[in-house]
Amino acid sequence: MKRWLAAYAVAFYAFLHLPLLTLALFSFNSSRFTRWEGLSLTWYAAIFRDPQILEGAWNSIVIALWATALATVLGTLCAYGLWKRNSRTLTGALYLSLVTPEIVTGVSLLALFQFAFRWLHWQLGLYTVVIAHVAFSLAYVVIVVSARLRTVSPALEEAAMDLGATPLQAFWYVTLPALAPGILAAALLALTVSFDDYVITSMVAGVDSETLPMVIYAMARRGASPVINAISALITVVFGALILISERVRKT
Amino acid sequence: MKLRTSFLLPAWLWLALLFLAPFAIVLAYSFLTRVYVGVAPPWTAESYQRLFDPLYLVILARSFAIALAATALCLVFAFPAALFISRAARFKTLYLQLVMLPFWTSFLVRTYAWIFLLRDTGLVNTVLQALGLIHAPLPLLYNDGAVLLGLVYGYLPFMVLPIYATLERLDPSLVEAAADLGARPLATLFRVVVPLARPGIVAGSILVFIPCLGAYLTPDLLGGGRTVLVGNLVQNQFTTARDWPFGAAVSIALMLIVTLLLIAFLRRESEPLA
Numbered sequence: 001m002k003r004w005l006a007a008y009a010v011a012f013y014a015f016l017h018l019p020l021l022t023l024a025l026f027s028f029n030s031s032r033f034t035r036w037e038g039l040s041l042t043w044y045a046a047i048f049r050d051p052q053i054l055e056g057a058w059n060s061i062v063i064a065l066w067a068t069a070l071a072t073v074l075g076t077l078c079a080y081g082l083w084k085r086n087s088r089t090l091t092g093a094l095y096l097s098l099v100t101p102e103i104v105t106g107v108s109l110l111a112l113f114q115f116a117f118r119w120l121h122w123q124l125g126l127y128t129v130v131i132a133h134v135a136f137s138l139a140y141v142v143i144v145v146s147a148r149l150r151t152v153s154p155a156l157e158e159a160a161m162d163l164g165a166t167p168l169q170a171f172w173y174v175t176l177p178a179l180a181p182g183i184l185a186a187a188l189l190a191l192t193v194s195f196d197d198y199v200i201t202s203m204v205a206g207v208d209s210e211t212l213p214m215v216i217y218a219m220a221r222r223g224a225s226p227v228i229n230a231i232s233a234l235i236t237v238v239f240g241a242l243i244l245i246s247e248r249v250r251k252t
Numbered sequence: 253m254k255l256r257t258s259f260l261l262p263a264w265l266w267l268a269l270l271f272l273a274p275f276a277i278v279l280a281y282s283f284l285t286r287v288y289v290g291v292a293p294p295w296t297a298e299s300y301q302r303l304f305d306p307l308y309l310v311i312l313a314r315s316f317a318i319a320l321a322a323t324a325l326c327l328v329f330a331f332p333a334a335l336f337i338s339r340a341a342r343f344k345t346l347y348l349q350l351v352m353l354p355f356w357t358s359f360l361v362r363t364y365a366w367i368f369l370l371r372d373t374g375l376v377n378t379v380l381q382a383l384g385l386i387h388a389p390l391p392l393l394y395n396d397g398a399v400l401l402g403l404v405y406g407y408l409p410f411m412v413l414p415i416y417a418t419l420e421r422l423d424p425s426l427v428e429a430a431a432d433l434g435a436r437p438l439a440t441l442f443r444v445v446v447p448l449a450r451p452g453i454v455a456g457s458i459l460v461f462i463p464c465l466g467a468y469l470t471p472d473l474l475g476g477g478r479t480v481l482v483g484n485l486v487q488n489q490f491t492t493a494r495d496w497p498f499g500a501a502v503s504i505a506l507m508l509i510v511t512l513l514l515i516a517f518l519r520r521e522s523e524p525l526a
Contacts (some may be wrong), residue, residue, distance in 0.1 A: 001437045001438075001441075002339075003337060005332060005339070006336065007337040008332045008333070008336065009333060009337075009347075012329065012332070012333045012336075013350055014327075015355060015405075016350070016351065016354050016405075016408070017350070019359070019362070019365040019366065019368075019369055019405070020354055020357070020362065020365055022368075022369070022375055023361075023364075023365045023369075026368070026375070033373060034368075034373055034374055034375050034377075034378045035378060039364050074262040074263065074266065077259040077260070077262060077263070078259070078260060078262065078263035078266075080256075080259050081256045081257075081259040081260035082260070082263075084255075084256040084259075085256065087260070089267070090260070090263055090264070090267060092430065093267050093271050093272075095514065095518075096271075096511060096514065098273060099462050099463075099510055099514055100466075100507065100510065101462075101463070101465070101466020101467075101468070101483055101486075101506055101507075101510065102466070102469075103466060103468040104278075104466060104486060104503045104506055105274075105482045105489050106487075107486055107487070107490045107499060107500075107503060108274035108275060108276070108277070108278045108503065109270070109274055110490065111274060111277045111278050111281060111496070111500070112270075112273055112277055114276040114290070115277050115335055121491060131270070134266075134270075135266065135270040135271070138266055140264075142263075167254075168255060169254040171255065192356060194485065195358075196358045196359055196360060197458065198469060199468050199469055200358050203487075203490070213269075213358075213360050216360060216361075217360065217473070220360075220363075220364045220367055220473060221292075221472075221473065223367070223371060224364070224367050224368045224373075226369055226424045227380050228364060228368075229368065232358070232361040232364060232365070235357070235358050235361055236357045236358065236361055239356065239357050239358065240353060240356070240357050243352075243353070243356040243357075244349075244353075247349065247352075
């Protein structure tokens with residue numbers, strides 16, 4: 001049976017990785033058709049000539065950085081508070097936000113913004129996307145930081161306070177440094193989920209806030225193109241590397 | 253104010269403003285009446301009655317069927333893989349990371365990969381034609397099969413990891429005992445290993461079934477608009493159809509199903525934020 005399992009594993013990993021590998025391989029094909037003609041960087045050059053892609057990428061970066069910063073700070077505070085004493089209501093709501101179908105989160109936030117706009121004369125834009133991204137990535141941060149907190153002994157803070165530290169000092173000088181790897185991993189996770197999101201973003205984005213996934217989506221709906229292959233390969237490499245780094249950091 | 257209270261303040265604000273408030277608004281919309289732009293009184297449960305229209309019951313049933321099929325396929329594909337990883341003598345971490353890696357890269361990219369592979373002029377059809385196996389491209393994309401494939405591909409890691417976690421904790425002496433008592437490897441697998449891996453199988457199934465049930469992106473891209481599932485129905489009502497009350501009612505129904513599934517699951521595994 002061992003041999004069967006090993007043979008199966010080869011097929012399994014091929015199924016997982018071959019689609020992405022061939023996708024990346026054909027981003028270097030000089031032909032626009034799925035017939036190999038020769039190595040070329042034409043499609044990578046095309047990315048940097050397409051103003052829509054560049055603007056989408058820039059919007060995505062701005063949104064992801066803001067959303068990550070906010071979600072990481074708020075999520076870390078929340079995880080710490082829950083570590084002191086759990087709140088079933090908050091924990092339950094965070095869980096529920098994770099399993100809510102993305103499209104439902106998207107339309108609910110759209111409904112919220114439209115409702116608020118009855119009194120505020122604002123409109124959908126980059127900042128509504130940032131708010132939406134904080135809303136759904138908070139749970140990811142809380143879960144990753146909570147996992148790290150479970151390895152921290154409460155005795156350390158007690159010792160610090162016995163030695164005269166205030167609760168805030170104990171948090172800042174004792175627990176927070178011990179959490180740093182978990183916080184960094186959480187931030188990288190928030191960054192990837194924010195950068196990748198299409199469904200929620202497309203519901204709450206304004207006309208001036210088209211993100212990279214929205215540009216890719218519109219192109220993909222019209223059919224495949226080697227330019228999408230090239231963007232896909234770039235995204236996969238950058239975020240694959242980020243995640244590997246975060247895995248390393250999380251385990252230290 | 254105590255430190256914990258002030259630290260949890262943003263989270264409570266999130267709960268009130270970004271979780272409960274949108275939900276309350278959608279709930280209210282679902283009981284209102286559709287007007288040209290948006291919603292208005294009178295209050296009515298008509299949107300919920302429309303859910304029982306055969307047209308929409310069929311969409312709901314299809315969503316369930318596809319999510320169920322995706323879950324079953326994930327289970328069949330993931331179990332042997334999890335077994336392989338848990339029994340590997342070396343490189344366990346590497347094998348696990350290889351499962352996770354495509355998962356942590358873009359979901360959109362992973363879905364697009366199947367458009368690239370399956371379309372009429374895609375890699376699969378090109379290769380098959382070059383080999384002379386087929387003369388006209390096979391219609392691989394824009395059907396239920398492609399949607400199913402995309403869902404299985406997208407959520408497979410959700411099934412592998414929990415099953416692996418239970419298999420890893422499994423006491424190897426139980427497997428040895430079964431073998432000593434004369435059980436063949438397959439009998440040991442199905443009568444000892446699989447029952448012991450049940451918690452992982454249940455967790456994995458929930459984790460795959462829930463996102464598949466509400467999937468929007470995969471059916472839209474790989475089904476080419478032909479596969480209407482409940483997620484597409486919600487999106488459509490809020491955008492093109494502009495029937496917010498009905499879209500809201502479908503959302504509430506979907507949330508209700510997901511919440512009930514989650515509660516049933518948490519009753520089993522009460523570990524908080526595991």
